[in-house]
Amino acid sequence: MCGIVGYIGKRQAAPILLEGLKKLEYRGYDSAGLAVRAEGGGVSVVKTKGRLSRLCEETADGARLAGTCGIGHTRWATHGEPSEENAHPHKCMDGSVTVVHNGILENYRELREKLTRKGYVFYSQTDTEVIADLIDYYFKKYRSGPVDAIARFMSRARGSYALAVLFSGYEDIYVARKDSPMIIGAGRGEHFIASDVPAILKYTKRVFYIDNGELARVGREDVAFFNIDREPVEKQSVKVTLDENAAEKGGYEHFMIKEIHEQPSTVELTLNAYLSGGAVDFSECNVDDGFLRADAIVVVACGSAYHAGMTLQYVAERLARIPVRVELASEFRYRDPILAKNTLVVAISQSGETADTLAAVREAKARGARTLAVVNVRGSSIAREADRTLYTFAGPEIAVATTKAYSAQLVAGYLLSLEWGRLAGRLTAAQIAEYVAELRTLPQKIKDILEHKEDIQKFAAEHATASDVFMIGRGVDYTVCLEGALKLKEVSYIHTEAYAAGELKHGTISLIEEGTVVFGVMTQGGVLEKTASNLEETRSRGAYTVTLSFAGEKIAADAEVALTVPRTDELFAASLAVIPLQLLGYYMSLQRGLDVDKPRNLAKSVTVE
Ligand code: F6R
Numbered sequence: 263m264c265g266i267v268g269y270i271g272k273r274q275a276a277p278i279l280l281e282g283l284k285k286l287e288y289r290g291y292d293s294a295g296l297a298v299r300a301e302g303g304g305v306s307v308v309k310t311k312g313r314l315s316r317l318c319e320e321t322a323d324g325a326r327l328a329g330t331c332g333i334g335h336t337r338w339a340t341h342g343e344p345s346e347e348n349a350h351p352h353k354c355m356d357g358s359v360t361v362v363h364n365g366i367l368e369n370y371r372e373l374r375e376k377l378t379r380k381g382y383v384f385y386s387q388t389d390t391e392v393i394a395d396l397i398d399y400y401f402k403k404y405r406s407g408p409v410d411a412i413a414r415f416m417s418r419a420r421g422s423y424a425l426a427v428l429f430s431g432y433e434d435i436y437v438a439r440k441d442s443p444m445i446i447g448a449g450r451g452e453h454f455i456a457s458d459v460p461a462i463l464k465y466t467k468r469v470f471y472i473d474n475g476e477l478a479r480v481g482r483e484d485v486a487f488f489n490i491d492r493e494p495v496e497k498q499s500v501k502v503t504l505d506e507n508a509a510e511k512g513g514y515e516h517f518m519i520k521e522i523h524e525q526p527s528t529v530e531l532t533l534n535a536y537l538s539g540g541a542v543d544f545s546e547c548n549v550d551d552g553f554l555r556a557d558a559i560v561v562v563a564c565g566s567a568y569h570a571g572m573t574l575q576y577v578a579e580r581l582a583r584i585p586v587r588v589e590l591a592s593e594f595r596y597r598d599p600i601l602a603k604n605t606l607v608v609a610i611s612q613s614g615e616t617a618d619t620l621a622a623v624r625e626a627k628a629r630g631a632r633t634l635a636v637v638n639v640r641g642s643s644i645a646r647e648a649d650r651t652l653y654t655f656a657g658p659e660i661a662v663a664t665t666k667a668y669s670a671q672l673v674a675g676y677l678l679s680l681e682w683g684r685l686a687g688r689l690t691a692a693q694i695a696e697y698v699a700e701l702r703t704l705p706q707k708i709k710d711i712l713e714h715k716e717d718i719q720k721f722a723a724e725h726a727t728a729s730d731v732f733m734i735g736r737g738v739d740y741t742v743c744l745e746g747a748l749k750l751k752e753v754s755y756i757h758t759e760a761y762a763a764g765e766l767k768h769g770t771i772s773l774i775e776e777g778t779v780v781f782g783v784m785t786q787g788g789v790l791e792k793t794a795s796n797l798e799e800t801r802s803r804g805a806y807t808v809t810l811s812f813a814g815e816k817i818a819a820d821a822e823v824a825l826t827v828p829r830t831d832e833l834f835a836a837s838l839a840v841i842p843l844q845l846l847g848y849y850m851s852l853q854r855g856l857d858v859d860k861p862r863n864l865a866k867s868v869t870v871e
Contacts, residue, residue, distance in 0.1 A: 263335040264350075264364035264446065264865075265289040267461055268435050270424045271336055271452025272481050275299075275332035276324030280317065281561075282454070282461035283336045287314050288517075288660050289364075289457060290338025290865045293349035297360045297428060305360050305428050333426040333435060333455070333858050335362035338865035341370070342387030348738065351428075352391040354398035355382050359429040361397070363390040365422035365442040366871070373418065377491050379846065393419075398426060408436045410487055416440065416490050422617060426455050426555055438477035442826050443615045443643060446470040446478065448499050453480045458639075459502050460658045468499040470639050474801035484755035502640065508657040516861045518661035518848050522841070523712060526705035527838065528666040529615050529654035532673040540695030542677045542684075549650045553632060554678075556606035559568035559584055560631070561600070562591040562622035563610040566668045566748060572741040573836045574675030578835060582682035591622035592871070599625070607631045608678070612659055612667035614642025617871050619761060623648050636674045637845055638667045656766070661859045662683050665844045668745065669708075672837050676701060679833075690718070702829045704838070707828040711841045718842050721808075722849030731756055732764040732770075732800070735783035736793050741835045742783050746843030753861050754850035763789075763796040776804035781843075782819065784811040785827075794819035810839055 265286025269275040275298050283294060289665065294317040295309030306327055310316040314336055322325050329585050335350035342348035351363045351398045367373070370389035373396055378384075393415065408429045415438075423443035431434065437444060437455055447454035447469050454462040467538035470485060472478055476495060479486045487495040514520035519522035536544055544550070559578065561571035568590055575586040589599070591609070593619060601607070607626035611619045614637040623644055634660035635648035638656050645651040654670035680697055683689035689697075729748060733743035743760035750758040761770055761781070774780065784790050790811075797819045801807045812835075813826040825840040826859050853860040 263308045264338050264868065265457065265461070266333070266362050266364050266424055266426055266457045267335075268333040268437070268480065269452070269566070270331040270435050270456030271449065272330055272482070272490070273452065273850070274324065274328065274733070275330055276321060276327040278465070280324050280333035280456075281464065283314055283317075283457055284333050286457055286460040287336050288334050288662055288860065290863070291860050292337055292339050292344030293335045293346065294331055295349045295351050296324075296327060296334045297351040298327040298329040300329045300505060304355075304430065307351050307353065307360065308345050309351070309474060310692070311344055311346045311349065316498060330850075331428070331433070333362045333428060335359070340366050341389045341393075345502060347385045350390055352386065354394040356398070359394050359401065360428040361390055361402070362426050363393055363674060364424045365440075367393060367423065368421035369419070369420055378448060380606050386460045391424070393425065401429070402827055403834065408432055409477060409492055410480060412436055412438050413488070413490050413492050416475070416477065419665055422646055424457060431850060432499075433480050434481045434766040436477065436479055437472065437848060439472050440474050441617060441620065444472055445641075446472060446486070450699060451482055453485060455480060459504055460660070463502075466506075467502050469502055470497050470499050474643070484660070499835050500641070504658060516661065516848075518663055518665065521659055521661050521666045522676070522844050522848065524657070525669045525841070526708045526712075527671050528656045528670045530705040532670045533677075535653070535655055536677050537698055540698045541691065542681050542694070542698070544652060544681070547650055547652050549634065551685060552636070553650060554606065554857050555682055556584065556632075558599065559586040559606050559608060559682070560603050560609060560626070561586065561588040561608045562590050562619060562626070563588075564616050564618055566617070566664045566745055567610040567612060567616075567671055569606070569741055569748065570668055570671035570675055570747040572744060573672055574608075574679065574736055576738050576741065577676060577833045578679035578682055581679045582686045583688060584686060589619035591616065595621040595625050600814060601626065601629050601631045605631050607633045609644055610636045610671050610674075611644050612638045612643075612656070612664055612671070614639045614644040616644070620647065638738070640668065656694060661722040662864050663749055663847065664862055669837060669840070671701045673701070676834060690840055695833065701834060705836060707838055708841055711827050711838060715826065715845050718845040719849045722846060722853050725779060726850055726853035728756055729744070729799040730773065731758040731762045731779045731781070732774070733758065733767055733781040734793065734796055735784060736763050736787075736789040737786045738806050738832065738836050739786050739793065740837065741785040741837045742843065745836075745840055746781070746783070746846070749844050749847030750850060752864060753847045754854055754856065755856050755861070764794040767799065771799065771803070774800045774803045774805050778805045779808065780805040783820070783839055784809055784817060785839055786832050790815070791818055795810060797821065810842060
């Protein structure tokens with residue numbers, strides 16, 4: 263949600279900033295801007311509304327902004343409509359402080375009023391302009407330098423922020439962070455600032471993680487860190503292992519289809535990381551039996567990660583007979599949740615930065631629960647704040663709609679379920695080895711599905727004008743419907759509803775009319791016939807029905823189209839059944855001429871509430 267970059271060194275800053283923003287555009291794409299300090303001179307700002315390509319045009323790919331120090335921003339609007347005026351960077355009233363910001367300043371109205379009383383006049387509707395002016399106010403009032411002015415701002419600010427700030431008369435870039443991600447990359451005689459590692463991988467793999475509530479002065483040769491009391495903080499850089507090419511399209515037309523195709527390897531890598539022979543082994547993450555053994559599990563997550571949590575619930579309860587509750591992190595954090603003694607709270611998040619999930623982890627910890635994060639991005643806030651972290655191995659996920667990270671989350675859920683089953687004395691080593699052997703077949707089976715993707719492409723071409731789609735299923739199939747429906751909605755903008763098949767006739771069936779497309783996901787043996795009947799009920803009311811089942815399964819329902827995936831253990835069916843639905847979202851979006859990697863109104867990594 264909003265991307266920040268910064269550069270200070272010997273090279274021209276603007277092209278490097280634009281390069282970095284391209285890598286971060288998935289975080290927001292309604293406007294963008296750069297601020298570059300001319301050698302020994304003032305700070306020039308260029309901002310454009312719309313996609314980053316407009317800023318590249320406006321600055322001739324950065325050539326029009328000379329200088330070796332600068333900051334940049336790609337925006338996902340929170341306060342104020344997308345416009346050139348509201349785009350970042352923002353300057354304070356007399357232009358001496360320039361700021362880019364990711365996050366939300368919650369008390370910005372109150373601070374804006376205070377500043378208005380002090381004579382400040384505002385040109386935008388943003389909270390960020392208030393930040394620039396407040397820092398300027400403290401800077402001029404106390405005259406004790408940039409670090410002090412920013413620290414005073416931090417003491418007054420409520421909400422979340424990652425800030426990069428330029429001050430007139432000071433060479434360096436100043437940064438601060440609270441609940442919004444930011445890293446600093448270290449090169450030779452140069453430093454980089456970014457919301458996310460892929461933005462700087464081309465230049466360096468050495469990064470400093472700046473912690474919550476800390477600030478830093480970033481110079482050409484050195485970086486100095488401070489806590490909010492302005493005391494120096496010692497920090498070592500760490501080497502990141504990400505491959506630069508992992509964040510490129512690699513010959514695919516879009517990131518989403520590239521990432522869909524990466525799923526066999528994502529699943530395999532995540533399995534390899536935590537399997538040793540026929541058993542699960544989490545020792546690398548320091549997750550031992552004592553930590554995992556729990557009387558109850560509560561999963562907190564948002565969006566697709568929540569859907570992965572729903573699947574985990576069905577699988578874990580079946581294998582371990584431990585009660586599992588899955589909660590939307592945004593609800594959990596404010597509803598005064600009851601956590602029984604010896605509850606393990608599992609937070610699932612691709613980015614590790616989702617504000618609600620992070621807050622849910624904090625809430626769980628405050629209530630004395632143990633917290634385990636299932637996270638994809640190394641060193642992210644949730645990974646650092648949870649007691650233990652199981653990393654998934656999806657690599658950088660750039661498309662806004664998640665695919666491969668969700669698949670990796672499913673795998674983490676299966677492995678955890680097997681461990682809980684073992685700890686509960688419900689699974690023998692031999693049974694676990696059998697499940698593990700089946701899990702190891704998933705990558706090849708996903709490849710097999712992808713080899714037949716043209717079937718889905720053809721279906722999408724025929725149904726791209728559909729205005730309503732329903733997806734129904736029971737048990738694990740219902741969780742697949744939730745994820746499939748989200749994919750279709752977010753990238754193709756087709757109204758899609760996922761329904762537990764048995765629930766349809768308690769109201770929603772009144773929406774079924776002639777030609778409404780209804781998918782019946784049917785992989786769960788015990789409830790196959792039930793879902794088949796529910797699908798029939800829609801067909802007899804005019805629906806155009808599609809079944810999605812294991813190859814070779816006899817389905818007791820007539821349908822216009824029958825899609826299949828290779829057979830696997832029912833518990834792991836989500837990993838296969840979701841693939842055709844991801845492809846459906848992708849191809850429907852293409853058919854409708856939409857920007858599949860950057861759907862309207864969305865942003866990856868939701869760091870605001
Ligand atoms: C949907 C999607 C979102 C995320 C959700 C949580 O395709 O990507 O629903 O799953 O915003 O994000 P993370 O996993 O980063 O916490």
